[in-house]
Amino acid sequence: MADLEEQIEALWPRAGELGPDDADALAVVSEVIDLLDRGEVRVAEVDAARDTVVVHEWLKHAILLLFRLRAMETVELGPFEFADKLPLKHGFAAAGVRVVPGASARWGAYLGNGVICMPSYVNIGARVGAGTMVDTWATVGSCAQIGEDVHLSGGVGIGGVLEPAQAAPVVIEDEVLIGSRCMITQGARVGRGSVVGEGTILNPSIPVFDAETGEELGRGHVPPWSVAVQASRPRQFPGGEFFLPCVLVLRRLTEGQRHDKAQLNDVLRAHGVSV
Numbered sequence: 001m002a003d004l005e006e007q008i009e010a011l012w013p014r015a016g017e018l019g020p021d022d023a024d025a026l027a028v029v030s031e032v033i034d035l036l037d038r039g040e041v042r043v044a045e046v047d048a049a050r051d052t053v054v055v056h057e058w059l060k061h062a063i064l065l066l067f068r069l070r071a072m073e074t075v076e077l078g079p080f081e082f083a084d085k086l087p088l089k090h091g092f093a094a095a096g097v098r099v100v101p102g103a104s105a106r107w108g109a110y111l112g113n114g115v116i117c118m119p120s121y122v123n124i125g126a127r128v129g130a131g132t133m134v135d136t137w138a139t140v141g142s143c144a145q146i147g148e149d150v151h152l153s154g155g156v157g158i159g160g161v162l163e164p165a166q167a168a169p170v171v172i173e174d175e176v177l178i179g180s181r182c183m184i185t186q187g188a189r190v191g192r193g194s195v196v197g198e199g200t201i202l203n204p205s206i207p208v209f210d211a212e213t214g215e216e217l218g219r220g221h222v223p224p225w226s227v228a229v230q231a232s233r234p235r236q237f238p239g240g241e242f243f244l245p246c247v248l249v250l251r252r253l254t255e256g257q258r259h260d261k262a263q264l265n266d267v268l269r270a271h272g273v274s275v
């Protein structure tokens with residue numbers, strides 16, 4: 001692995017000169033993308049001791065190099081035509097993953113055992129943990145890190161981040177429920193077991209307040225075991241008072257507790273109903 005990392009970091013400064021004729025470079029990069037695809041490496045992870053997100057930049061470099069090294073290709077499927085540089089992911093049955101027609105995941109995305117993809121999109125470098133539901137029209141951006149037993153409800157937009165290489169991707173920790181049509185972007189983070197209400201916008205500029213105390217808990221980070229919803233805060237501008245979005249933690253769950261609405265989702269899902 002260290003050897004692969006060294007090879008990628010040696011290629012990276014030469015990225016501008018590389019192209020589809022560089023077969024040796026493509027072989028090295030493809031090996032790394034296969035590791036991502038199988039979930040043997042990951043672009044980012046939570047360092048539990050320091051409670052921070054650690055980004056493995058060399059893996060992002062590998063993905064960016066891949067775009068340089070692969071040529072455009074036209075693929076036809078019935079009446080559809082696609083033109084892209086990257087192939088799609090394969091081997092779903094062997095991985096124990098259910099992929100409904102209309103869903104697609106790119107090669108280099110990892111989907112854990114028991115993942116269900118309703119018609120949705122999972123981009124390269126993203127990681128979706130075992131037992132997670134990616135519901136209809138949800139998009140999981142490049143390098144986003146989605147935990148186990150998560151529910152990304154219909155239309156959720158999880159932002160991707162490839163550049164700059166040091167930028168942290170979105171991290172959704174285990175057992176989270178993200179309500180329909182939320183937009184979570186730019187390295188925002190949702191802590192384990194939390195429930196985020198429909199239509200919430202979360203990014204590192206958005207303050208998160210505790211409804212009980214009024215305290216600002218931070219920006220772009222919903223703490224673990226919280227029930228959080230979209231709210232707005234007044235802000236004075238030269239032109240008058242306007243309201244900007246914020247996130248409000250309505251209440252805290254005890255560790256391990258499932259919010260009753262999340263439980264309902266579990267029941268529906270166990271019976272094969274997408275919610």
Ligand SMILES: CC(C)(COP(=O)(O)OP(=O)(O)OC[C@H]1O[C@@H](n2cnc3c(N)ncnc32)[C@H](O)[C@@H]1OP(=O)(O)O)[C@@H](O)C(=O)NCCC(=O)NCCS
Nearest residue numbers: 153154178179180195196197198227228229230259261275
């Ligand atoms: C976030 C959520 C869990 C809150 O549920 P809850 O803890 O039962 O909270 P309540 O319904 O008791 O609402 C508490 C307050 O928050 C408000 N609120 C509830 N959901 C809200 C939301 N999504 N955005 C903003 N405010 C919300 C309510 O109006 C209520 O205000 P009030 O006290 O003045 O009446 C719930 O909105 C939810 O389950 N969202 C996800 C649903 C979803 O997308 N499911 C997947 C697809 S089916």
